[in-house]
Amino acid sequence: MAKRIRLEKRIVSESDRLAAGLARRFAEARVLVVNLMSSPGAGKTTLLEETARRMSGDLRMAVIEGDLATDRDARRILKAGIPCHQINTGGGCHLSARQVADALRQFDLGQLDVLFIENVGNLVCPAEFDLGERRRVVVASTPEGDDKPIKYPVAFHKADCVVLNKIDLLAATDFSPEAFRQFVRGLKPSVPILELSCRTGEGMEGWLTWVRTERQAAARGTPRGCD
Amino acid sequence: MHEVALAEAVWRQVAAEMGRHEGRRLLAVSLVVGCWSGVDPESLEFALGLLAAEGRWPGAAVHIRTEPLAVTCRACGCEFEPQELDLACPSCGASDVEVVRGRDVRLESLEAE
Numbered sequence: 001m002a003k004r005i006r007l008e009k010r011i012v013s014e015s016d017r018l019a020a021g022l023a024r025r026f027a028e029a030r031v032l033v034v035n036l037m038s039s040p041g042a043g044k045t046t047l048l049e050e051t052a053r054r055m056s057g058d059l060r061m062a063v064i065e066g067d068l069a070t071d072r073d074a075r076r077i078l079k080a081g082i083p084c085h086q087i088n089t090g091g092g093c094h095l096s097a098r099q100v101a102d103a104l105r106q107f108d109l110g111q112l113d114v115l116f117i118e119n120v121g122n123l124v125c126p127a128e129f130d131l132g133e134r135r136r137v138v139v140a141s142t143p144e145g146d147d148k149p150i151k152y153p154v155a156f157h158k159a160d161c162v163v164l165n166k167i168d169l170l171a172a173t174d175f176s177p178e179a180f181r182q183f184v185r186g187l188k189p190s191v192p193i194l195e196l197s198c199r200t201g202e203g204m205e206g207w208l209t210w211v212r213t214e215r216q217a218a219a220r221g222t223p224r225g226c227d
Numbered sequence: 228m229h230e231v232a233l234a235e236a237v238w239r240q241v242a243a244e245m246g247r248h249e250g251r252r253l254l255a256v257s258l259v260v261g262c263w264s265g266v267d268p269e270s271l272e273f274a275l276g277l278l279a280a281e282g283r284w285p286g287a288a289v290h291i292r293t294e295p296l297a298v299t300c301r302a303c304g305c306e307f308e309p310q311e312l313d314l315a316c317p318s319c320g321a322s323d324v325e326v327v328r329g330r331d332v333r334l335e336s337l338e339a340e
Contacts, residue, residue, distance in 0.1 A: 001340060002254060002338055002339070002340045003248075003251070003338070003339055003340065004336055004337070004338050005244065005248065005336055005337040005338070005339060006335075006336045007244060007333075007334045007335060007336055007337065008333060008334075008335055008336075009240065009333060009334045010331050010332070010333050010334075011233065011236050011237055011240060011258075011331070011332045011333065011334060012236065012240070013232060013233055013235075013236040014232070014235075014236065015232065124265075125229070125265075127265070128229070128264075128265040150312055153263075153312055154263055154265060157263075157326075185322065186312065186313070186314055186315070186322060187312070187314060189321075189322050189323045190323060
């Protein structure tokens with residue numbers, strides 16, 4: 001006789017399990033791990049270069065770079081003065097928890113305050129894969145258009161901080177900062193929106209303050225779900 | 228986008244559950260796919276079929292139900308299903324919400340004989 005077995009259990013993938021393990025390691029080491037995502041060309045690497053130049057004197061930082069091909073970004077980060085490990089995903093459209101776990105062999109977490117993971121430039125897939133990070137940052141930029149948040153709602157809804165880069169180019173575009181803020185707030189009212197230009201340095205102080213504050217919370221061992 | 232890995236996880240979980248019901252034959256698997264899970268139900272069904280044919284349950288049927296996004300308002304506690312990405316609470320107007328359903332994939336039930 002047929003029997004129905006009621007379960008209502010969430011499917012837990014291997015990737016979820018690995019990410020939970022990474023999150024525990026990061027919490028034990030009290031290191032702030034930030035997963036940085038954006039479309040290609042929004043300025044993730046430039047943001048990290050500028051962050052390295054301005055903060056490497058106060059904080060011990062490192063970067064894991066994710067790209068389909070080349071080590072161009074890793075070379076830029078190394079030139080900016082902080083350790084970096086490049087992952088080439090080949091055809092992979094996002095970084096996986098497995099790749100991050102492998103990359104961690106290059107670093108001593110106990111000797112780091114902040115680890116940035118620069119995900120593959122893509123606003124779709126990276127949003128679906130937890131890497132054990134403490135915070136998620138989405139970088140948008142003015143030439144991409146102000147409607148990115150509502151076109152890629154999951155990435156923005158899951159973000160702990162939204163950086164709007166290239167505000168120095170505002171006059172050359174039809175981008176409306178007001179519309180952008182409204183779209184983001186509609187998806188996540190409480191998320192900080194930091195408007196800046198990595199090129200001119202305008203607004204960078206707000207970003208550095210966010211990193212410092214988050215780093216202090218991580219160092220205190222505050223659980224990752226709490227502010 | 229990444230339904231094959233998910234299909235593997237589904238069959239692994241099904242195997243674990245069937246281990247508790249030794250001697251029974253699996254007839255059907257019912258899954259719920261949240262519309263904000265990032266999973267395409269058609270691709271998942273295709274991947275599940277491929278892996279089932281190669282695995283232990285070649286004849287098992289797969290039923291997939293999609294689940295709309297549901298949120299609760301942090302301000303007034305009202306639960307609602309947002310339309311057209313409008314996350315503002317229909318009751319109090321606040322838009323500070325918590326997702327309660329629609330973001331994950333669940334194994335709802337199995338049918339076995």
